[in-house]
Amino acid sequence: MTEELFEQLNFVENPLFETIIDNLLAKQYSVVNNFFSSEEVAILRNSLIAKYEADRFKKSAIGSKTNEEIDKTVRGDFILWMDENSANAAEQIFFKRINELVQYLNKTCFLGILHKEFHYAVYPTGTFYKRHLDTFQNDDRRKLSIVCYLNEDNWLPENGGELTIYTETEAFNILPFPGRIVIFESQVLEHEVKVVKASERLSITGWLKTR
Ligand code: OGA
Ligand code: MN
Numbered sequence: 001m002t003e004e005l006f007e008q009l010n011f012v013e014n015p016l017f018e019t020i021i022d023n024l025l026a027k028q029y030s031v032v033n034n035f036f037s038s039e040e041v042a043i044l045r046n047s048l049i050a051k052y053e054a055d056r057f058k059k060s061a062i063g064s065k066t067n068e069e070i071d072k073t074v075r076g077d078f079i080l081w082m083d084e085n086s087a088n089a090a091e092q093i094f095f096k097r098i099n100e101l102v103q104y105l106n107k108t109c110f111l112g113i114l115h116k117e118f119h120y121a122v123y124p125t126g127t128f129y130k131r132h133l134d135t136f137q138n139d140d141r142r143k144l145s146i147v148c149y150l151n152e153d154n155w156l157p158e159n160g161g162e163l164t165i166y167t168e169t170e171a172f173n174i175l176p177f178p179g180r181i182v183i184f185e186s187q188v189l190e191h192e193v194k195v196v197k198a199s200e201r202l203s204i205t206g207w208l209k210t211r
Contacts, residue, residue, distance in 0.1 A: 017104045020183060024144075029165055029184035031174055038153060040093055041178045045150040047090035048120045048202055056080050057122060063136060076127030077193075079119040082204070094118075094204065098146070102208060111143060111208070118146075118206030123161060125200065129193035131166065134186040134207065141209040142186040149176040150202040160197035166190045176201055 016032065023030030036044065051057065057078040061070045084095050098116065105111045123129075134145045147163065149155075155177060162173040163182060166189065173194075174182055184191070186207060193201075 011107070014104055017101060017108075020101070021105070021109060024183065024185065027167065028188050029172075029182065032181050032183075033177070034179045035181040036094075036097070036148060036179045038179060041150055043090040044094055044148075044204070045152075045178075045202060047088055048122070048150055048204075051080055051120065052078070052122055057120070060121070062132075073130075074132070075129040075193075077121045077123045077129060079121050081117070081119045082206075084116075094148075098206075105144075105208070112210050113143065113208040114211050115141065115209040116206060117209070118204055121201075121203045121205050123193065123196045123201035123203075125196050125198055127201075128195040131164075131190050131192040133188075133190050140187065141211065142207040143210055144183055144208040145186045146181060146183050146206050146208065148181045148204045149178055150204065151176055151178045151199075153178055155199070158197065159199045159201070160195055161201040162194045164192050164194060166192075176203065 016035075020030045020032060057080045059070055059072075060075050060077045060079045062074050063069050082091055082094075084091070087095055098118075102113050102116065106113055134142050155175075157175055161176050163176065165172045165174065165182075165184060174180075
């Protein structure tokens with residue numbers, strides 16, 4: 001049996017991932033609740049908080065990873081890039097699940113995702129990220145943006161910090177509920193993070209990239 005045929009026979013359809021793909025094809029974004037369980041979210045949140053309290057985060061910038069500029073009138077979050085090669089137990093859970101999704105996308109959609117980059121993010125009360133696209137003049141490799149929310153289970157809509165996605169005709173508000181992930185086409189959909197009115201808004205954001 002050829003390796004290719006074996007791969008095909010070995011392929012197990014994943015209903016959740018199929019839904020994500022259907023959503024992306026239909027509307028260029030997908031919102032999935034409970035992508036991470038509340039136990040997984042708690043572990044990831046603890047990892048984020050430990051690093052935040054150890055002062056590992058820095059003021060976010062605009063521009064690419066290598067061409068940065070800080071502008072608080074555009075975004076006010078604090079970030080820490082994650083390194084898969086030195087991932088702690090929490091981050092290994094995160095990357096395992098993301099890698100399953102990436103493999104599935106590459107196998108079924110021929111997306112050719114070769115790289116990924118993820119960072120933790122903390123939006124203190126009063127901060128926001130103005131309407132933008134996730135692409136830069138010097139880097140058009142970002143294909144899909146993924147945001148995972150790590151807020152406490154009692155996160156309230158009144159806390160603000162909605163992600164607003166703008167399509168050609170509408171604006172959708174997505175609340176940053178824990179365990180929820182949002183995936184969207186980086187080069188197509190403009191979006192913004194509305195001002196956080198109470199509490200700290202915790203997340204992991206990242207990009208799946210082509211060559
Ligand atoms: C970003 C971003 C959205 C969110 O970091 O580029 O748009 O909901 N984040 O945190
Ligand atoms: Mn963005």
